[in-house]
Amino acid sequence: MLLDLTKLEQNVNEISTIAKTNNIKWRPHIKTHKSIQIAKMQMAKGACGITVAKLEEAEIMAEAGITNILIAYPLSNSRKLQRLQSLAEKTETTIAIDSIEQAILVNKAFVGRKRLEVWIKINSGLNRCGIEVEEVVELATAITKLPNLTLTGIFTHAGHSYAASSLEEVKAIATAEAKVVLQSAKACEEVNIPIKHRSIGSTPTFKFGAKIKGITEIRPGNAAFFDMCQVGLGVTTPSRCALTILASVVSCKKERIIFDTGSKALSLDQGAHGNKSVVGYGSIINYPEVTLARLSEEHGVGTLSSKTSLKLTDKVQIIPNHSCAVANLFDHYIVHHNGLIVDEWLVDARGKMK
Ligand SMILES: Cc1ncc(COP(=O)(O)O)c(C=O)c1O
Structure with a gap:
């Protein structure tokens, strides 16, 4: 598995510039590369923290010194929540909540501990995890009543943009993605629940969503590498x-x-x-x-x-x-620059699911 350092840096620089230009944060999803080296490169280029899908990814990145981690996954399994307790002691950790039942389980796991930051996940059309906009006030209100959780953000993942048949359609999905997050945040703030973080941004949509007023953060993952799916969508070459x-x-x-x-x-x-x-x-x-x-x-x-x-x-x-799926199949990146092999990086967080 070869990784072109020049292209990686170009891709990462572009995301960083988009975040800076729009005065928003950037929290790359590291499930794409699962690499400490690349996560650190992203942090050095201005990322505010990282996004992960798996507890294991979070543990490995925290161990390597990454201090701000969003686990964009609704953890509820008791063994995982136990491990989350020790992770949250070591590093600033936030997890996704997408039901009252799950919020209650997480709250219970944090009795007698530092309050855990949580973000609500909204469904913007992917129809995977995430609540509907109309349900957000009920969930947000329930969370504020749980003494061990602090609600600070709302996010969504517009993965359905991958099925778009034109860039126009991607753009429309990006607009709708930002809209559901902003509508949800507004509904919460109308009942005096402040929502500091309003986070969006898959690789197809983040460039469009970053420009929308009120959005505070983007979380592209695949854009570090790109692949033929993104080429097919017209997102890159x-x-x-x-x-x-x-x-x-x-x-x-x-x-x-x-x-x-x-x-x-x-x-x-x-x-x-x-x-x-x-x-x-x-x-x-x-x-x-x-x-x-x-x-x-x-x-x-x-x-x-x-x-x-x-x-x-x-x-x-x-x-x-799909570069994210491929990176997960290998132990190492053979890193090359100007036609020469310059390094070998571990895919640190692959195969560590336990
Ligand atoms: C919650 C969340 N955020 C961000 C991303 C990054 O998406 P992409 O790889 O399209 O940039 C994903 C991808 O699965 C995700 O699930």
Whole structure:
């Protein structure tokens, strides 16, 4: 797994500049890279803290010295809440709440401890976790009555932007994403519950949402690397994709070329349902005549639209469809700069689910 340092820095700098220009905070989601090195790079470039999906990611990043962590996941399992207690003692930790039942469980776990900061998660159309705008006042009021929790923010994740069929549609989703957060915050403030943090921003939507007045924070993850899903959405170009997989040709047949990269290297991810612009299982740089049409575990099968010069043992770079899923499959990033390998970074928080 190769990581182009120049592109990574360019991508991270761009997010940082967007946050600065719009005078808002930036809390990158580190589930994309799961790397202490990259999280620290993001902090050095102005991130206010990090977002994580897993308790394990939070623990590893806290251990490495990251002091402000949003666990954007509604933890409720008692064993995890116990571990959250010790994490919250070491580092400024905030977790997502998306039901009164969950809030009660978290509150109970923090009896006799420092109050835990919590943010309400709103559903802006992804229909995964998150409450509806109409339910926010009830949940916010319930949280304010729980003595061990402090409500300080409202956030949403517009992951449905991945299924958009045009940039116009992405933009409309970004507007709606910000609107539900701002409406929710307003409803809470009307009943005297202040909402300091109003956080939005997936990779497709954050550039648009960052400009909307009242939004205080963006949380892009994938934008550090980008990938063919983002290219398909029109969010970026292949030249900005920092993560690639180095594959070797292991067999050449009459109408197909076989690479040593199957689903265990590229993942079977083909992007969101409805996104028709992703073709195959990754894009082979400089060989547009080859479509990576099929993956089994250790084989990637390329079909040909015209004759190719590829031959046995040749190496190609493949831009994956979904870089976050791919990074989670490897132990290390081989970091390169101007065509030379300059370092090897661990994917610190992968495979640590316990
Ligand atoms: C809560 C939350 N915030 C931010 C993100 C980052 O999204 P993206 O990788 O599209 O930037 C995600 C992605 O799953 C998420 O779940």
